[in-house]
Amino acid sequence: MEIQERSGFFMITMDTIIREGHPTLREIAKEVTFPLTEQEQQLGKDMFEFLVNSQDPIKAEELHLRGGVGLAAPQVNVSKRMIAVLVPSEQEDGEPEFAGVLYNPKIVSHSVQDACLGDGEGCLSVDRDVPGYVVRHARVTIAYQDETGAAHKIRLKNYPSIVVQHEIDHLNGVLFYDRINADNPFAIKEGVLVLE
Ligand SMILES: CNC(=O)c1cccc(C)c1Nc1nc(N2CCN(c3ccccc3Cl)CC2)nc(N2CSC[C@H]2C(=O)NC)n1
């Protein structure tokens, strides 16, 4: 039996996450092809595990992790089209609202209505508060592949919709504050849904 020698243990921490100013954050990430390499599979797992750890009070404190509900591969300096999402349920012990590792995610259709988080957005690659409404689509239909390459199509609304759009933006070199109205950060047009 061939013993798969696993090289040293690796986990994503804040030191792994690149910050604004790093050129990779402004690149267009490349599609992944299937079957995934061992590294691409492991990276997806590591990205998801980072989100789990970042939301665990004990681990987050121990590892000095900022809380996140989404992470895109370019944020760990891998310019590939893959994102991890873990949106916890509103209730304490409920099932996550949305959880997964999405490969080659794509917005295939969206609502006319826009939406934004009432509290604005934060980003693990942006070490500063940038106040303002980040206007996005209210509802999106996302096509993506899972780690086996199987194609999926899902419809998202509310918080999960905002998070997935934020992470897909990272694959296209877009940061959340690019979408804040520079003249009036809290200006919103008629009909934009403000999510509290
Ligand atoms: C400037 N005002 C603000 O940031 C802001 C301010 C208030 C409320 C919200 C809602 C804001 N906005 C915002 N809050 C978050 N978190 C809340 C805390 N949480 C978390 C933290 C610790 C443990 C567990 C968890 Cl769950 C992690 C997620 N996340 C995002 N974004 C934007 S979309 C991708 C997502 C992301 O993961 N960013 C790192 N935005």
Ligand code: NI
């Ligand atoms: Ni971000």
